[in-house]
Amino acid sequence: MKEKILIIDDMEFILTSLEIFFSQEGYDVSTACSYREAMEKMSGTDFNLVLTDIGLGGKTGIDVLKEVRKKDRFCPVILFTGAPDTKTETEAKRMGAYDYLSKPVERATLLRSVRMALRHRIIYNDECTGENR
16 A cells, blocks of 8 residues: 655645655655645545645644644654754754755655655554554
8 A cells, every 4th residue: 555645835846846756656645735725635634644844824834743743643744944944943853743854855865754754653653552563
């Protein structure tokens, strides 16, 4: 079964580019161009990973992270931004973000982070639930 990724960014060309890239890598990709749209998609689907921009208009990637944590404590969230800020990065990691990347993100770096986050999810979930694979 393909792992489900939700990608959130308010820039259409970034969404399209990442959707194509991750689909070609074998993932089941959904996209959202706003916080509201992301919340609608998350209410109907359980995602294995969320990849979100920090800046989403009136809301932020931190807001997305908070909602993901309420819904699924094992779902890794990777945040990316064109305006890196150590205060925001520290807050994101304190709240459980798996990674915080600066734009432009090289595809190899992004793919490595996604693969590692998904592996981490499986290991962490197994340890917390006592399951063995």
